[in-house]
Amino acid sequence: MSVSFAGLDDRRANRRVTIKDVADALGLTKSTVSRAMNGYPDISEATQLRVKRMAEKMSYHPLSHAQAIKTGRTRSLGLVLQLSDHDAQRPFLAEFLAGLSAGASSEGWTLTVAASDSHDDMIRTFQALLRDGKADGFILPRAMIEDPRVALLRDANVPFVLFGRQNDTAGCAWFDVLGEEAMRDAVMHLASLGHRRIGFINGGMKYAYASLREAGFIQGMQDAGLAIDPNLIGQNAVTQADGARVATKILTQQKPPTAIVCAVDFAALGVYRAASECGLRIGHDLSVVAYDGIPEGAHAQPPLTTFSVDNRAAGIRLSTLLIRRIRGEDLATLRETVSAQFVDRGSTGPVPTMN
């Protein structure tokens, strides 16, 4: 074993810099440094500044798990993906994660992701994450009408934020895009083109968004002074195949619609297929407006007119809201909604003339 002189610095030089190092460099104690770093009021401004400068200079970064042992918080956001969910969410995943990560890391937080393949597995996953203190709060994508995640976390008194809105708002913070507004605007747009028989193909009815978008569609029909034909309304279409099936049913009615509003882009692509099989040209014989803004829509023939959602921005907002929620901010200030962006492409046109 090598004998070092006075043991001044025999440990390897590149070991991590701790709070003790900062304290020593300033002739303070680590308690003072800790309080200065965390902005406690019983530290003079001068000292606080000195400490923060030195911390910066020495590039001191407290270990979140060392803090967690006392504070119980890891500075980590939890996200549990549900794969049983329809594929329609997958194209958004990368953007969404990018947003969450960006929002989190801008505040020095990280993202802990887990996947579950069944309802029970999902519950277990949440519980394991909580038990191990792996997340200080959760982002819940795709709010459901009856959401077991909300029940679980509310009971456990764990902060969370919804992507989507819920009826039972107690304890819920959220971010959402106003799908109902988009659906209403879609109808108004079609009505302004002369359409009077307008169909509606909704998404998964267990999700909160479906009720909202349906309400928006109905509202739009009323505002436009149009009658709603129940035969022109379909549900639970979240894939292209779903959309094609439902659309075929609607288009083969006695009095088919001249336009269809879809709650989900993928369903609209199914409408394209169904229309083609019925010999209808999209944008001429049949107008379509949808919602989501998937890339495939832009490349479809004709390009799909839709209401686009910025999932990256949503991720950023959600992580920011959750962090504020964890920090104890008031719920009322943690509820945000934005409008979807109308992207007018080629799948709509004036109502076809009878012949």
Add this chain to the structure above:
Amino acid sequence: MSVSFAGLDDRRANRRVTIKDVADALGLTKSTVSRAMNGYPDISEATQLRVKRMAEKMSYHPLSHAQAIKTGRTRSLGLVLQLSDHDAQRPFLAEFLAGLSAGASSEGWTLTVAASDSHDDMIRTFQALLRDGKADGFILPRAMIEDPRVALLRDANVPFVLFGRQNDTAGCAWFDVLGEEAMRDAVMHLASLGHRRIGFINGGMKYAYASLREAGFIQGMQDAGLAIDPNLIGQNAVTQADGARVATKILTQQKPPTAIVCAVDFAALGVYRAASECGLRIGHDLSVVAYDGIPEGAHAQPPLTTFSVDNRAAGIRLSTLLIRRIRGEDLATLRETVSAQFVDRGSTGPVPTMN
């Protein structure tokens, strides 16, 4: 303030059970419990069993961040997504994450995910994650020929595992699907159908997979005794648009091919479009074999013949390998490859007869 009798248990009953609780319940010290839980050799088997039983009974789970303070390890795997990457990776993301999560959680580990939007941002992200001890090792999807992530982590002496293989194998563990084998088999399959002029559309050349698949294509052509025409080879096609562009170029040659092998499914969908514009029917006038197994391929007209990759399984293997790597297992045992699965659908057919 309420005065409690003897202070026996005045704290709320549902506080987390700690190692001390287990120790007390057994009349042991926490050091003994710790060593028993971690399988140290200086604990009698009888005691170890007693401890583990009691831990189970009391549902004691050590806090990973409390352990980390001493061990430096959080039981967490890191994944840094690169969004500058082409979209072709996105459809796989959900499956891949599910696999990673499954593999990790089966060993009691978790997944920390971050996203980066530029090369510099990526480097910073890795460094921040390391500095904060947020990950004990990393999964590196899409191995690149010159991979800055490998350089970084190798220098920092941080465990990692590649999805893909690298030329510079020093310090690299990996899991990969044998793309070169698939490309060779694709050629052989087409040759057995009588095709002699076979084109090849490769993917992103900065990725390791592209060289391998190209080598596989060449090998296949040689094995089949076919000549390679450089005019029938294209590169860097990872999206449908790329594929269409490259395919158009190839199909408008003097002597166009009767079949095309694509390194990437998305490119193949572009070939569909280009072929349709050239008046060629896929599966009749032009055969196509691709690679990846994206869902869109199954729904294309005709359904795309391809080599399918199980990204969920890949995720499971990768997380398992990384955990073993972190535990110090020998590199030589941490290199796995599997074959892609041939899915023979409708995009191939016998070579068209001249007319």
Add this chain to the structure above:
DNA sequence: CTGATTTCCGAAACCGGTTTCGGCAAGTGT
């Protein structure tokens, strides 16, 4: 039966932070 090893476990230090408590010095009121 004795001395030397092992075997097994407890005591205590430690990891890197946070937080409680208390005390010194300066400021305030009279």
Add this chain to the structure above:
DNA sequence: ACACTTGCCGAAACCGGTTTCGGAAATCAG
């Protein structure tokens, strides 16, 4: 000039684990 605050910081306990060290009891060799 004196008691009383107030502002600011150090000392030490604490969080929930891991690890070093040492010692008692059990085992072994002779």
